[in-house]
Amino acid sequence: MGLIEVASSIKSMEIRGAGLIARSAAEALKQQALDYKGDDLGELRRRLDDGRRQLIASRPTAISLWNAVQATMRGSSSAESADELRSLVATNADSFVERSSKAVGMIGRIGSKRLRSGMTVLTHCNSKAALGVIKTAHADGKDIKVYATESRPWRQGLLTVKDLAAAGVPTTLIIDSAVRWIMKEIDVVLVGADTICSNGALINKIGTSQVALAADEARVPFIVCAKTYKFSPKTVHGEMVEIEERDASEIIDPRLLPPKVMVKNPVFDATPAEYIDSIVTEIGLISPYAAYEVIVKELGQESIFEANEE
16 A cells, blocks of 8 residues: 555544554555665655655544654654665664564553552543453453443444453443443543543543543542653644544434534543543653653654644
């Protein structure tokens, strides 16, 4: 699949899930570099820059995509030949894909230590990282039960219950509006992340903030499971995370609505750091207030500088 096809598939959500989106973008840029057989350094730079912009434009709110592209292009400005640039981009992409692929396993092993036999877990949407924690705990012999939200409008919760059922985890599907009702039976909430801001706030699937509020009211720990490339260097300089809105047709056929009735279909919402107990990453369990340190250490000052330049 070429870069244009990858960008189109990300935009249409044929390629979904932050990890898969990030790895697909890195691989697409690598292929773009390898497909150019010429020795004109300027032309190769132009092609890669065009490809970078197309990929980022496919999901402008997905920081995992932006970080994947930045990681793949890291150091490219110092390349002195087309061969050197090709090699650098390919090596960076391979390194990013390898680390990304291993991250879920590490998060699963770290996060599962927070679960004890007999616990009931609530999860929202379809996070590979959060499910990795649950499945690891189950594989370790812990008796874990799960409630999973349906997660409208795309109903990613159906993917979650199928995944957990296949792993043998006792799972119950609930409608999104039943979260507060079921919270009295929950011992811990596990969710994924679309973006972690420098102040520790979480941007995630719409409805996450309501889950966090219900958990806080019931004094139930709310734990986020996130790879470090979900942390946003852009927010260090005060940039607000754009909350993407998708077409109303994902919710209802607009022709069925009365005249002048509008539809709002936001993809994400924001959960403040004070509602988050901890964030499980592949480098360990951290406080949400340590997000800035993670951005500097794991993504580098270069990424913060480049974010500010855009």
